[in-house]
Amino acid sequence: DAGVIQSPRHEVTEMGQEVTLRCKPISGHNSLFWYRQTMMRGLELLIYFNNNVPIDDSGMPEDRFSAKMPNASFSTLKIQPSEPRDSAVYFCASSPRGQISYEQYFGPGTRLTVT
Amino acid sequence: GQSLEQPSEVTAVEGAIVQINCTYQTSGFYGLSWYQQHDGGAPTFLSYNALDGLEETGRFSSFLSRSDSYGYLLLQELQMKDSASYFCASPYNQGGKLIFGQGTELSVKP
Numbered sequence A: 001d002a003g004v005i006q007s008p009r010h011e012v013t014e015m016g017q018e019v020t021l022r023c024k025p026i027s028g029h030n031s032l033f034w035y036r037q038t039m040m041r042g043l044e045l046l047i048y049f050n051n052n053v054p055i056d057d058s059g060m061p062e063d064r065f066s067a068k069m070p071n072a073s074f075s076t077l078k079i080q081p082s083e084p085r086d087s088a089v090y091f092c093a094s095s096p097r098g099q100i101s102y103e104q105y106f107g108p109g110t111r112l113t114v115t
Numbered sequence B: 001g002q003s004l005e006q007p008s009e010v011t012a013v014e015g016a017i018v019q020i021n022c023t024y025q026t027s028g029f030y031g032l033s034w035y036q037q038h039d040g041g042a043p044t045f046l047s048y049n050a051l052d053g054l055e056e057t058g059r060f061s062s063f064l065s066r067s068d069s070y071g072y073l074l075l076q077e078l079q080m081k082d083s084a085s086y087f088c089a090s091p092y093n094q095g096g097k098l099i100f101g102q103g104t105e106l107s108v109k110p
Helices: none
Strands: A005-007 A010-013 A019-024 A031-038 A042-050 A053-056 A065-071 A074-079 A088-095 A110-114 B003-005 B009-013 B018-025 B032-037 B044-049 B053-057 B060-065 B070-075 B084-091 B098-100 B104-109
Touching: A005 A088, A010 A019, A019 A088, A019 A110, A031 A074, A042 A065, A042 A074, A042 B098, A053 A065, A074 A088, B003 B084, B003 B098, B009 B018, B018 B084, B018 B104, B032 B060, B044 B053, B044 B060, B044 B070, B070 B084
Parallel strands: A010 A110, B009 B104
Antiparallel strands: A005 A019, A019 A074, A031 A042, A031 A088, A042 A053, A065 A074, A088 A110, B003 B018, B018 B070, B032 B044, B032 B084, B053 B060, B060 B070, B084 B098, B084 B104
């Protein structure tokens, strides 16, 4: 299996621009997670989906962030408008266990820099 | 709420044994996981303890004591490639939300 696929791997954009991050989970996994990692705040869960349905978005920083999962093989995380404080590594992860997802498989991440 | 505490840094020499501790405070408890992350890489799953006791996977072992709200990751026969950050994590509820500790940076010296 190819593992979790994320694109782009690196993104540099200017403040105010829209950013879209993409994720393809491992086939057959029914849970998908978006995380953000920074030195200051560590690894934070932003939102997660079970069977394409958003379950908990309490970690989404503000209305500038939105996430969708239109089908079992694709998810997006959008930031509009982007700000310098959004600079971080964004990870997507998927899990084969729909209930207690203690084992998650992470993608390589997208390193976002907002100038 | 839910929080997990672990030391920020640990240093050990090649060939030695090192233990990385994790204490947690949770409103409900659904087990303790451990992840490894190399610099610039993605976290990778190492182990999971649902019940008290020791789980062994090769050179790595993980221990849990629910009565003490405590667990640890034990790395034996340390190798240079083990230099990485190690995170303990616990499911927040049965729905899948995973809360991570701040991570312990392990440096293995020759």
